[in-house]
Amino acid sequence: MKTALTIAGSDSGGGAGIQADLKTFAAFQVFGLSAITAITAQNTMGVFAVQEVKPEIIAAQIDCLFEDMDIDAVKIGMVSDTEIIKTISAALKRNNAGNVVLDPVMISKSGYKLLKPEAIEELIRSLFPLAGVLTPNLVEAEEITGQKIKNPDDMQTAAEKIHAMGVKAVVIKGGHLKSSPVDVFYDGSSFLSLRGEFINSKNTHGTGCTFSSAIAACLAQGKSLPEAVTEAKEYITGAIQNSLDIGKGVGPTHHFYKFY
Numbered sequence: 001m002k003t004a005l006t007i008a009g010s011d012s013g014g015g016a017g018i019q020a021d022l023k024t025f026a027a028f029q030v031f032g033l034s035a036i037t038a039i040t041a042q043n044t045m046g047v048f049a050v051q052e053v054k055p056e057i058i059a060a061q062i063d064c065l066f067e068d069m070d071i072d073a074v075k076i077g078m079v080s081d082t083e084i085i086k087t088i089s090a091a092l093k094r095n096n097a098g099n100v101v102l103d104p105v106m107i108s109k110s111g112y113k114l115l116k117p118e119a120i121e122e123l124i125r126s127l128f129p130l131a132g133v134l135t136p137n138l139v140e141a142e143e144i145t146g147q148k149i150k151n152p153d154d155m156q157t158a159a160e161k162i163h164a165m166g167v168k169a170v171v172i173k174g175g176h177l178k179s180s181p182v183d184v185f186y187d188g189s190s191f192l193s194l195r196g197e198f199i200n201s202k203n204t205h206g207t208g209c210t211f212s213s214a215i216a217a218c219l220a221q222g223k224s225l226p227e228a229v230t231e232a233k234e235y236i237t238g239a240i241q242n243s244l245d246i247g248k249g250v251g252p253t254h255h256f257y258k259f260y
């Protein structure tokens with residue numbers, strides 16, 4: 001069985017973070033591994049407290065997994081601060097990690113800062129060069145490029161800018177677009193538009209985490225990057241279409257809609 005590692009924060013509410021990532025890996029029948037960067041006290045209404053994990057414990061989680069197993073893909077989510085970013089970068093380099101999907105998580109849907117703003121520069125410096133693909137949403141892509149993004153044309157310009165910053169490929173997610181949610185993929189040579197119908201659901205907690213983990217699962221299975229992003233888009237669309245009315249706020253997507 002293929003394996004995928006998620007390096008991310010824990011969401012006690014189970015809709016985003018490590019929990020969403022592991023459920024997604026399982027849905028793709030990929031064996032999931034985890035290195036927890038932070039523990040959040042979180043539910044469908046918001047994030048109430050965060051405890052970052054000590055950098056040496058994060059490094060120990062990553063190192064012991066690579067020592068023991070072949071890891072076919074890595075997904076990175078919430079990384080909190082500069083020290084944690086440096087730790088992850090060094091650990092991935094010394095373990096020669098491949099198929100790295102970097103989701104530059106900055107702010108939760110409920111508005112909580114999951115990355116310290118001063119850490120964005122370090123994220124670009126130490127993790128962008130390791131990423132096989134970066135998956136920012138519109139707000140994150142605006143933050144990274146310093147440009148406003150309002151439509152698919154702006155997304156293409158931003159994708160070129162981000163590619164020039166040293167990532168091999170990028171998918172800018174259009175879930176926050178006013179029109180239908182098209183995602184724009186660019187690998188330095190060609191663009192791919194991942195089109196989707198707008199699904200009118202309030203339960204979209206963890207859509208970004210789920211999408212990036214689905215890409216990692218597909219890469220672990222040996223699919224090409226264009227195949228992986230296309231399949232991940234189909235999967236997240238189904239997961240939102242079948243999303244779950246759990247909790248009083250923004251509920252989770254249904255990771256196992258193909259099974260039950």
Ligand SMILES: Nc1ncnc2c1ncn2[C@@H]1O[C@H](COP(=O)(O)OP(=O)(O)OP(=O)(O)O)[C@@H](O)[C@H]1O
Nearest residue numbers: 137173174175176181197198199206207208209211
């Ligand atoms: N209402 C929706 N209808 C259809 N597709 C959607 C909808 N919302 C998000 N998506 C899709 O879900 C994926 C994740 O995009 P989104 O822009 O929501 O990421 P995100 O903001 O990082 O998510 P989050 O931070 O909530 O985890 C993309 O493929 C996007 O097009």
Ligand SMILES: Cc1ncc(COP(=O)(O)O)c(N)n1
Nearest residue numbers: 009010016017108109205206
């Ligand atoms: C641990 C963790 N990682 C990522 C997110 C982003 O997900 P969302 O934007 O849906 O709140 C989150 N809320 N918590």
